[in-house]
Amino acid sequence: xxxxxxxxxxxxxxxxxxxxxxxxxxxxxPAAFGQDAVRLRQDDLQKRxxxxxxxxxxxxxxxxxxxxxxxxxxxxxxxGSADFYMTQLGGGDTISxxxxxxxxxxxxxxxxxxxxxxxxxxxxxxxxxxxxxxSATGGIGWDFKLTDELKLRPIFNVALGNVTSxxxxxxxxxxxxxxKDVSFLDRGSLNxxxxxxxxxxxxxxxxxxxxxxxxxxxxxxxxxxxxxxxxVQGKAIAQSANLWARYRAPTxxxxxxxxxxxxxxxxxxxxxxxxRGILGFDRLTSVGAGLELDSSAYDVIITRTRVVGRYVFGxxxxxxxxxxxxSF
Numbered sequence: 001x002x003x004x005x006x007x008x009x010x011x012x013x014x015x016x017x018x019x020x021x022x023x024x025x026x027x028x029x030p031a032a033f034g035q036d037a038v039r040l041r042q043d044d045l046q047k048r049x050x051x052x053x054x055x056x057x058x059x060x061x062x063x064x065x066x067x068x069x070x071x072x073x074x075x076x077x078x079x080g081s082a083d084f085y086m087t088q089l090g091g092g093d094t095i096s097x098x099x100x101x102x103x104x105x106x107x108x109x110x111x112x113x114x115x116x117x118x119x120x121x122x123x124x125x126x127x128x129x130x131x132x133x134x135s136a137t138g139g140i141g142w143d144f145k146l147t148d149e150l151k152l153r154p155i156f157n158v159a160l161g162n163v164t165s166x167x168x169x170x171x172x173x174x175x176x177x178x179x180k181d182v183s184f185l186d187r188g189s190l191n192x193x194x195x196x197x198x199x200x201x202x203x204x205x206x207x208x209x210x211x212x213x214x215x216x217x218x219x220x221x222x223x224x225x226x227x228x229x230x231x232v233q234g235k236a237i238a239q240s241a242n243l244w245a246r247y248r249a250p251t252x253x254x255x256x257x258x259x260x261x262x263x264x265x266x267x268x269x270x271x272x273x274x275x276r277g278i279l280g281f282d283r284l285t286s287v288g289a290g291l292e293l294d295s296s297a298y299d300v301i302i303t304r305t306r307v308v309g310r311y312v313f314g315x316x317x318x319x320x321x322x323x324x325x326x327s328f
Contacts, residue, residue, distance in 0.1 A: 050234040052112075052131070052163050053192055053223045054274040055084065057238030059108030060137045060159040060194055061219045062090050064244065065269045065284035065312055068321045084279060086110035091325070092139065100143035102153055108135050135161035137221075139198065151202045157221050159194035190228040194238065196221030210249040217242045220273075239273030248292060258294035263308055265289070284314040288323070302326045 058066045067088040092104025112131040141155035198219040205212040221238040245266045250259035265288040276282050290308030304327040312319050 050236055050274065051278070052133075052190055053161075053225065053234050053236035054278050055110065055112055056133050056135055056161050056163065056192060057194075057221070057223060057236050057273075057275050058279070059086055059088055059110055059133070059135045060106065060157075060161065060221055060223070061198075061238055061240055062088075062092065062104060062106050062137075063240065063242055063269055064265075064267045064310070064323070065242075065286045065314075067323070069279075070319070071279060071317065083113040084110065085112075090137075093328075094143055100145070100151075102139075102141035102143055102155065104137075104139040104141075104155065106135075106137040108137075109133065131163055131165050133161060133163040135159060137194070141198075141200075143202070149203055149205050151204075153200040153202055155198040155200065157194070157196050157198060157219070159192075159221060159223070161192045161194070161223070163190040163192075165189070190225055190234070192223050192225045192228075192234075194221045194223040196238070210247065213244075213246045215242075215244045217244070237273035238275060239271075240275060241270045241272065243268045251291070255293060256295050257297040261292040261294070263288075263290045263292050263306055265308055265310070267310075280316040281314040284312055284317070286310045286312045286321075290323075301328055303328060 058069070066086065067090075069084065069086045071084045086108065087110075088106060088108040090104065090106030090108075092102060094100055094102045110133045112133070137157060137159040139155045139157045141153045144152040144154075146152055196219070198217055200215055200217040203212075203214040205214075218241050219239065223236045223238060225234045243266075247264040248261045251262050253260040265286070267286040267288075268283070269285075270283045271277075271281075288308045288310035290306055292304055292306045294304055296303040306323075306325045306327075308323045308325070310321045310323060312321060
């Protein structure tokens with residue numbers, strides 16, 4: 001299994017109508033000058049905080065289909081827009097056959113740029129905000145051997161994340177009374193922790209002429225905010241089911257005293273819980289092909305290096321990514 005996976009470019013999604021509305025409310029209430037406070041329309045801060053955590057949930061579960069995402073919703077609508085970018089670095093492996101402890105870790109960062117629409121009578125103004133999030137997830141599991149090639153692997157997961165907000169158009173409402181919901185948009189912060197687990201079936205069929213790896217995984221991690229800005233207290237459920245398969249075989253060429261292999265890969269993810277539909281899709285499929293260089297003949301830490309190009313597609317989105325992975 002790969003120890004690290006770091007996509008170099010994200011899947012570019014088509015414009016979707018549901019992105020801004022699904023994650024957060026897309027408009028500001030009409031702003032009355034003087035003593036009236038500027039407020040968000042549909043004053044439901046719980047729903048907004050839940051939306052932020054639902055977006056974060058994509059980054060805390062290891063998944064090739066979402067390891068690099070770049071989705072734009074466009075900015076011409078009068079009801080608001082949003083862009084979402086995410087990248088993920090992570091991996092996992094079993095310590096050894098004699099010590100079947102499985103360890104995994106994921107680091108991720110994302111940026112969500114919602115554009116809100118404020119109105120004053122017939123006049124409308126765009127209010128661009130910038131939300132940056134970072135998260136880290138760790139997992140520990142145990143391999144139960146079912147057959148020589150099949151293992152059942154329960155995993156306990158814990159996650160931590162933070163979202164910071166910066167209202168780039170803050171000068172627009174300078175001098176106005178602002179309610180706590182708008183104040184969160186300007187330099188607010190949301191912290192979250194997550195607890196949950198995963199269950200995985202791991203099939204490894206290795207022969208001298210080829211290798212087959214198949215993993216079927218279900219993950220369920222519950223996110224909840226803590227020690228955050230007064231305006232936002234939220235929760236979200238990260239649930240997903242993923243099928244991943246990889247085939248490796250020699251190309252006939254020899255590099256570094258080892259066969260150069262070609263790699264074929266397939267991944268399909270079904271998003272459940274609060275992830276479902278929030279970015280405009282319910283599922284993603286990835287097909288990929290690449291090369292693997294074997295450096296195990298030399299005294300180096302990295303034994304294999306893989307470069308894989310992937311085409312990712314789903315309802316409302318499609319794109320291409322390039323992934324780099326290494327094994328130790």
